[in-house]
Amino acid sequence: METLVDNDSGCHSGPTAFEVEIGDRNFEFERVEVDDAVVTGAQVAMAAGKLPVEDFVVLKHLKSGELESLRPTESAELSRKDTNRFFVIKGGDVNRFFVEGLSMEWPRAKLLAWQIKFLAGAGEDKSLVLERDGVDQVFDDADEVDLGGNGTERFKLRKRRKTVTVIYGGDIEFELERRAYTTAELIAVFGVPEGYRLDLIGADGVFREMAPDESLKIRDGMEFGSHPPIGQSS
CATH class of the missing domain: 3.10.20.90 (Phosphatidylinositol 3-kinase Catalytic Subunit; Chain A, domain 1)
Structure with missing residues (x-):
């Protein structure tokens, strides 16, 4: 369901509004519209109805595919041309990992392989691969991937065998x-x-x-x- 949000005067949609996609831990998205060209992490969390904002981690999904956390008072510019996508996830410390050199952060210890591929912009023809100690671990899309280890995981994308x-x-x-x-x-x-x-x-x-x-x-x-x-x- 689409939610229309005006940060100053209630709910309405206007020609100057910016469309924002906000996803949850299951990668289910809702669309909201905000009038401000620059939003803070707290505004994004409130637009998603996640309160108190201090209990949630706000992540901006950059055009490059990278994910970066946004503090409640930290601001991000919105675009009319590109998709403005955020995730608002309940959690505390974030787990850092890399996919083909793209820096990612996630406030939970596990993600599904297809979700990581989605973040990196990879299609059905790619497999997610963990390279470690000379042994490749190839994940099916439905596999659960553990991000909560002691080190920072580094993943590759490989052309999927037919x-x-x-x-x-x-x-x-x-x-x-x-x-x-x-x-x-x-x-x-x-x-x-x-x-x-x-x-x-x-x-x-x-x-x-x-x-x-x-x-x-x-x-x-x-x-x-x-x-x-x-x-x-x-």
Whole structure:
């Protein structure tokens, strides 16, 4: 819902108003209009209905993709040409991180990979990658990314592969198109014996039988197995 805000005389929309997008921790946005060409962090928080303003961190999403915090008394210029985007998040200390050299701040310890990509202006064709000690960790968009460690995390963006490699039966590799598959499709791809049940093997080594009507978005390195129905010998 669009909220129209006039800092001097109540709520109205005028031809001189500046449109502002204000996002929350879930990256859900509302649009507000303000008459001032320069706003303070406190004004942004109040426009979003977040009080007391001292309990919230205001972040300006710069045109470059960077995020920078805005103190309650600190001001920021608005633009009629570019998107004026802010985040107002309840929290205290901010966690700093970098994406392709872009400086980011966030007042919570975790973000989803797609949210970090959104901030950096990356599209569906890019994957978020954490490079550490020579080992790359590639995140799917729905993965939760921990920003609250002792150091400052530095992420890269890499062209997303169109395929992923999964393992069936302990050592048989299959290179599959990156998408969601039904249980029946995976059974056919792996050549699971007729009547057997398909298992997804978790990172902890625990087997979980997939439901017949289940749909699963596959990821690199996923492992699968199979077993005969209960009461049937293998």
